[in-house]
Amino acid sequence: MTRATREAYRDSLLPLLRRHPELICLDSDTGLFNAEYAATAGDQYLNLGIAEQNLMGVAAGMAACGRIPFVNTMAAFATSRALEAIKIDIAYNKLPVRIMATHGGLAAGHLGPTHQALEDLAVMRVLPGMTVVVPADAAATEAFVEQSLNLAGPLYVRLGRKPTPALPAAPPPVIGKAQTLRQGGDVVLASCGPYPVLACLAAADVLAGQGIEATVLNMHTLRPFDTETLVTAARPASLVVTLEEHWRSGGLGGAVAETLAEAAPTRVLRLGMPDRFVDEVGNQEHLVAHYDLTAEQVVRAVRTALDTEARSGRTDRRELIS
């Protein structure tokens, strides 16, 4: 079953608005709420126009007066254009603004680099007090929107645009807690977002057929980062591979590498978007395949790393431990 995470957000917010009068949805003309949805939300929905800095400032002002604003914008505009308003007005004041950022990663597809957000996670996860989540499917989106009611500070949610596949059965998604989708002692595959998580699951199947057992982590929360689950999974493994719809610097791969370098030094391979702007035309699925954010690349990366290790005669960490 496929469903767009941004639509899951919208559909889960509407009943919450009714139950919680302090919630308000502020839009920047993203079109996510058409006239019918806007009418359903009533005066708890306001389209403030195409002005993202103002959007964040108004949201911060309202939040300082006790409201809980959900702001709709595209990830690229939220985290690049309106970054200072998020930093100073929202994060600095620890205000409970929920930044609902659509078109995350490559989800803008053929709309190109002006609308793609391949830096948003790096930017958001350095802000003190900011919670940063990337739901991998509609169910996780609904869960995170609901859980946000219990969150005191600001929240950044990276959403998609078009329908994306649902994850297979997984532990319930909880903000701040990585989901272990599969367990294996040889390597760890860590990812976030719909296509990368599915690619890692598929890669784990292939690797298992080759005698390599992988733990697959859906690290949907980049901040606060679930160090414990990552370190526990990485300890027996000789390799951690990350995969994300994000430039290779600063995103999930960065968070994993920083964490393991300090807590459990392990070889980390960061797979993600190459260090350049997208110059290929196509939808999200096409771009994901074109830039090789795929199970095949994960398998290749694991095989190459392990083969190199074997050839160089490096002792298996597990032997060292035992």
Place this chain on the structure above:
Amino acid sequence: MTVTRIRERETLQAVAARIRSHVVDMCAGPEGGHLGGAFSSADILAALYSSVLMVDPQRPDDPDRDRFLLSKGHAAVGLYATLAEHGFFPVEELAGYGRPGSRLMGHPVRAVPGVELPTGSLGHGLALGCGFALAARYAGRDARTFVLLGDGELQEGSVWEAAIAAASLRLDRLVAVVDRNGLQLTGATEGIAPMEPLADRWRSFGWAVRDVDGHDPDRLADHLNAAPWEPGKPSVLIARTVKGQGLPFLAGRSASHYVTLSPRNHARAARALQAMEATG
């Protein structure tokens, strides 16, 4: 709640003079301060806090209060002096301005009683003010929101994003004041980025506009108390001011923007303020 007429027997001019006097003392500290813009704002701040704002220094978080934002946050020394003079914290605390251990940072911070939100990066206050005004409307409160903008600050595009929103949302409990001192860090605003006719600009954005002398606190208070001036429209008071007003050796000069007063100039400034007070 009542207006904080702490010094009812004092004239607003006297309140403004005390604000300037504190600013001079703070700018004689080790870090100096944004003296020029604090001086041009002093009469506006005196009018707001002594005659206009419904705020209670004993209960600075009262949900029904009027709210004030110093969007030109670099004039923090002026705001701190004003808040202290109106009882939000002890006047003695001003001596710690900019020094380790003090809460009085170079730009307003929330740790200081009476400061609603931190400002300093220009172009943030009016959007925040829209949020305040909107929240008050949703809560069914009559409270008004006042935002003091610098004229150089108007070069920030985000100000105009918020100006559009305020008019579009018909936020007539929102009042902006532009401290039109005509100078920014390196020179005349009109030379760097002309804004005149400024009143027309605001009017064309859907605001009710008044263009007045920014150093007549009684008149300023009258105008501010009368807002909204046109139903359904936010109000902007363009206050014509002089940067560094009151200090002959700095008034009207860009050099007054950021000043660390030497002991000699500190004494000169204090004398000039006394003379100004004596002549009323």
